[in-house]
Amino acid sequence: MTAKGYRMENLSAGYGSRVVISGVTASVLPGEILILLGENGAGKSTLLKTAAGLLQPMGGELWLNDVRLSEMSAAQRAAEMSVLLSERTDAGQMTCREIVEMGRYPYTGRFGILSEQDHRIVAQAMEATDTAQLADTDFGKISDGQRQRIRLARSIAQEPQVLLLDEPTVYLDIRYQAQFMRLLRTLCRERQMAAIVSMHEVGMALASADKLLCLKDGVVYASGTAQELRESGCLPGLYGVETETLEPEYGTELADYLRQSFGIGGK
Amino acid sequence: MRESRSTSQSNKRWAAALICLALLCPALVFLSICIGSTGISAGDVIAILTGHGGEEAAVSIIMRIRFPRAVAAMVLGGALGLSGYLLQTFFRNPIAGPFVLGISSGAKLCVAILLIVFAMRTGIPGSISMIGAAFFGALLSMGFVLLISARMRGKPTLIVAGIMIGYICSAATDFLVTFADDAQIVSLHNWSKGSFSGMDWGDVRVMSLLTVLCFAGILLLAKPISAYRLGEEYARSLGVDVFRLQVLLVLYSSLLAACVTAYAGPVSFVGIAVPQLIRALLRTERPQLLIPACFLGGGIFCLVSDLIARSIFSPAELSISSVTAVFGAPVVIIILLRRKGAV
Numbered sequence: 001m002t003a004k005g006y007r008m009e010n011l012s013a014g015y016g017s018r019v020v021i022s023g024v025t026a027s028v029l030p031g032e033i034l035i036l037l038g039e040n041g042a043g044k045s046t047l048l049k050t051a052a053g054l055l056q057p058m059g060g061e062l063w064l065n066d067v068r069l070s071e072m073s074a075a076q077r078a079a080e081m082s083v084l085l086s087e088r089t090d091a092g093q094m095t096c097r098e099i100v101e102m103g104r105y106p107y108t109g110r111f112g113i114l115s116e117q118d119h120r121i122v123a124q125a126m127e128a129t130d131t132a133q134l135a136d137t138d139f140g141k142i143s144d145g146q147r148q149r150i151r152l153a154r155s156i157a158q159e160p161q162v163l164l165l166d167e168p169t170v171y172l173d174i175r176y177q178a179q180f181m182r183l184l185r186t187l188c189r190e191r192q193m194a195a196i197v198s199m200h201e202v203g204m205a206l207a208s209a210d211k212l213l214c215l216k217d218g219v220v221y222a223s224g225t226a227q228e229l230r231e232s233g234c235l236p237g238l239y240g241v242e243t244e245t246l247e248p249e250y251g252t253e254l255a256d257y258l259r260q261s262f263g264i265g266g267k
Numbered sequence: 268m269r270e271s272r273s274t275s276q277s278n279k280r281w282a283a284a285l286i287c288l289a290l291l292c293p294a295l296v297f298l299s300i301c302i303g304s305t306g307i308s309a310g311d312v313i314a315i316l317t318g319h320g321g322e323e324a325a326v327s328i329i330m331r332i333r334f335p336r337a338v339a340a341m342v343l344g345g346a347l348g349l350s351g352y353l354l355q356t357f358f359r360n361p362i363a364g365p366f367v368l369g370i371s372s373g374a375k376l377c378v379a380i381l382l383i384v385f386a387m388r389t390g391i392p393g394s395i396s397m398i399g400a401a402f403f404g405a406l407l408s409m410g411f412v413l414l415i416s417a418r419m420r421g422k423p424t425l426i427v428a429g430i431m432i433g434y435i436c437s438a439a440t441d442f443l444v445t446f447a448d449d450a451q452i453v454s455l456h457n458w459s460k461g462s463f464s465g466m467d468w469g470d471v472r473v474m475s476l477l478t479v480l481c482f483a484g485i486l487l488l489a490k491p492i493s494a495y496r497l498g499e500e501y502a503r504s505l506g507v508d509v510f511r512l513q514v515l516l517v518l519y520s521s522l523l524a525a526c527v528t529a530y531a532g533p534v535s536f537v538g539i540a541v542p543q544l545i546r547a548l549l550r551t552e553r554p555q556l557l558i559p560a561c562f563l564g565g566g567i568f569c570l571v572s573d574l575i576a577r578s579i580f581s582p583a584e585l586s587i588s589s590v591t592a593v594f595g596a597p598v599v600i601i602i603l604l605r606r607k608g609a610v
Contacts, residue, residue, distance in 0.1 A: 054500055078506035089498045090359070092552045097274070105494055105505040111555060112490035136273050 004065055005029040005194045006051075006162045012059035013043065013050035019058055020046040024220055026213050028194040030161065033185060035205045036198040038215035039239055044198035045086075045166055047215065051196055052083045052164045064162065078106040082160035084151050086167045096142065096150045097135040100125055103157030125157035126150075128190075129183060145176035149183065156187055163188070163195040170200065177201065181208035202235060203261040214238045230263035281556055284549050288563035292341055295570040299337035300329060302574060304582040331467070339466040339474065340573040341566035343531050346478045346523040348545075348565020349485060351538025352557060353520035356492055357513065358416070358425060361602050364538030365405075365524035368425075369432030371535075373408025374401035374528035375459060376436040379443050394473050394529065401525035408432050409521050460586040461532035463573045470530055477526050481519050482562055488515060489554040496552060534569070535588040536595025541565045543598055568594070 005028050012022035021043035028034040036044045049055045051062060053069055062069035064080060072080070082103070091099060103125065104118045114122070126132045129149045134142060139150065148168055155163055165184075169177040185208060188195050199205045205212060206226040214222040214234070222234040229235055236243050236258070243264065246255035300316070301309050307325050315321045315329045347365065354363040354370075365371045381400040408429075415428040440459055491512050494502040503509050527534060542557065545564045549556055572590040579585065 049500070052504060054503055074503075074506040074508070078504065081504070083501065083504035085498065085500055085504075087498045087500060089496070089501075091497065093546065093550050094496075094552045098553070099497070102494060102497060102505075105490070108490070110487070110490065112493055113555075 005032070006196070007063040008047075008051060008060065009063065010060040011047070011050065011057055011062065013046045013055060014058050015046070015055070019218070021215060021218050022059065024060070024213070024215075026211075026220075026223065028162070028196060028211070030192040030194050031189050032210040033188055033195045033197060033208065034211045034213060035209035036196065036213050036215060037202060037205055037235075037238060038221070042215040043218065044215060048164055048166050048196060048198050052081060053077050054083070075106060078158070080160055081162045081164065082155040082158040084155050084163070084165040084168055086170060091139040094139050095135065096131065096137055096139050097122065097126070099139050099150055100131075100153045100157050103154040106158065121159065122157050125153040128156065128187060129153040144171045145173075145179065148172060148176070148180055152180070152183065152187070156191065156193075160193060163193050165195065165197045167198050167200065169204065177204055184208070202239075206230065206263060226263070233262075233264050235262040236264065277551065281549055281551065285556070285560060285563075288560060288567065292563055292566050292570070295567060295574075296337045296341055299340070299570055299574050300333045302578055303328070303333055304577075335466045335468050335471045336463055336573070337570065338471050339530065340463045340569045342471070342475050342478050343463065343527045343534070344537060344541075344565040344567070344569025344572075345562040346474075346481070346527050346565065347534060347537040347569070348541035348561040348563075349478075349482065349558065350520045350523040350527070351540075351565075352542040352561040353485065353516050353523075354538065355542055356495065356554075357516040357520070360425060361543060362426060362539055362599055363429075364536070365520065365527075366433070366533060366535040366538055368412050368429035369408045369434075369436060370405045370412070370429075370521060370524045371528050371533040372433040372436035372440070373404040373406075374525045375404070375533050376440045376443075377401060377404030377407070378529055379440045379459060383443055394470055397529040398473070398477070398526055401529040402522055404436075405521040405525040405528070406517075408436065409517055413517070458532045461534050461588040462576075462584065463531050463569070463587060464577075464584065466530065474526055474530055478523065481523050482558075484515070485519055485558055486555075488512065488519075489558055492516075492554040493552075496554075531587065533588060534591055536591045536599070537565055537568055537572075540591075540595035540598040541568050543602055544568075 007027040008024050011024040012019055013024075014020040024047060026034060036047060038044050046055065050057050064072070069077065100122050101114060101118070104114055104122065105112065107118060108114060123132070126135060129152050131146065131149050131153055134146060134150065139147065142150070169180055172180060181204060184195060184197070187193065206229070209226060211225055212223065212229055213220060214229070216238055221238055222229060222232065224232070233243075241258060241262075242249070246258060250258065301307070301312050305325070305328055307329065311321050311325060312329060315326050320326070351364040354365060354368060355361055357363070377400040378397055381397065411432050412425065412429050416425045444459060491502065491507045494505045494507050495509065495512060499509055524538070541564045542561050545557060545560045546552070549560055551557070568591070569587075572587060572594065576585040576587050576590045
């Protein structure tokens with residue numbers, strides 16, 4: 001079987017000798033978005049970092065187009081996979097263009113000097129994320145929404161086959177969340193990139209994912225398309241929400257809001 | 268500071284700044300050679316430097332004392348600027364430097380021990396063993412700082428720990444100096460206060476070689492440093508061997524700080540202030556530019572400070588650290604004030 005895209009096969013992930021999550025099997029095709037859901041501490045970030053090659057897998061196998069990730073060098077991996085983490089670092093006086101240029105790191109020589117082609121790719125990435133007008137502005141002086149788009153531009157300037165994003169919408173208000181996910185979808189389709197995204201906002205995840213992977217208690221709790229998850233009614237359980245006692249516990253309005261987010265019941 | 272700046276503007280700014288720094292260095296070396304307690308005219312200095320002779324005493328003062336001293340101030344200043352830049356990069360802390368982190372003091376203590384042990388037996392040790400002892404002391408202090416910073420993730424604790432280590436080492440050095448009674452101790456005492464005096468060409472050759480080698484090695488790290496600036500995990504995702512980079516940052520910064528301490532004793536504030544001043548001047552974070560600029564900037568800072576230290580109350584000399592502190596400490600205060608507004 002020739003498999004395109006990115007696959008996790010019976011993957012276990014954790015830190016040191018502590019297994020955080022195990023038995024994960026999932027795949028993402030080029031152009032698709034897979035979203036990881038789960039409570040805080042369910043292992044979303046751990047799984048994502050392991051998938052990105054930043055943590056050593058504690059078992060199982062990772063495949064990129066039939067090549068084992070463990071057989072790729074760090075440099076090869078960097079050319080195929082781009083990571084957008086939630087760590088916030090002080091970029092000092094770096095301009096937005098300089099941030100995006102960092103995406104060309106795997107392709108430049110010893111001293112990191114960009115070629116004509118590199119500059120062109122950076123400019124294209126900024127066009128595609130609608131950030132070209134920010135090129136000469138300090139990265140520290142733009143809004144959170146703009147900042148995430150710049151970081152997305154940096155990721156696509158890396159020309160990866162796989163994009164891994166750890167809670168990319170966490171600091172964004174709802175409008176920028178929607179804008180960001182829409183942009184991510186468009187870019188993944190156009191450039192045939194596979195994306196794996198961890199997320200907290202259930203409603204947003206259901207609206208923007210091709211597939212979802214729900215993690216709970218160290219294993220995969222449920223997986224499938226948004227439609228399948230809605231129909232199975234498993235989402236409240238993922239977050240430990242009792243559907244029988246929604247009204248007494250949260251009040252009518254919040255109970256309605258939760259039902260809508262989880263896509264269960266009528267209005 | 269302006270909101271945005273175009274690429275061509277930045278390129279011009281960088282070129283102009285680097286050229287100015289590069290020209291200022293030799294100009295200040297020349298000025299340092301001209302100025303001193305014995306009056307020698309600039310014309311005579313040029314004649315002596317170009318080998319057209321002059322009075323024997325003047326030739327000796329220029330070629331044996333002032334010229335090597337000026338070159339030493341430039342090279343060691345550059346080493347401090349680089350060392351500070353690497354430490355600020357490594358700790359992601361704008362007020363890190365070899366002096367505040369106790370690295371210079373650790374180096375000083377080990378050199379003092381070496382001097383006293385040797386002075387009691389055979390006489391003054393060679394410069395290589397001085398650098399070796401200083402490097403050992405620098406790494407020892409660095410080891411303590413790393414241990415503490417690994418246990419407590421927080422910027423203030425790091426600097427406080429460094430300052431405490433610095434005080435302990437300085438106290439131990441004073442203790443040794445007080446109880447060792449030997450003719451060498453007078454010079455040991457002067458050295459432990461910090462000065463660029465008494466350099467000969469042999470010293471200058473060794474320190475220049477060491478500093479230039481480190482400089483070349485650091486330039487090769489410019490690319491990974493640029494990625495490391497944006498986060499450890501991000502750098503790893505780009506294929507950077509972060510552990511190797513960190514080890515090299517520690518080794519180079521300690522070696523450079525050790526080299527300075529072995530020859531000139533502890534010199535404060537240059538390591539913190541220079542990278543900050545250079546950043547403000549170039550308005551960039553690109554290591555490819557900051558590395559050479561910090562080297563040149565450190566050289567200029569120390570040349571000016573040394574000139575002031577030996578000429579302001581001539582023929583008496585101030586310790587170099589009193590001068591560098593006067594210029595460097597305000598820079599640190601400005602950084603702290605600015606930070607508060609930025610966060």
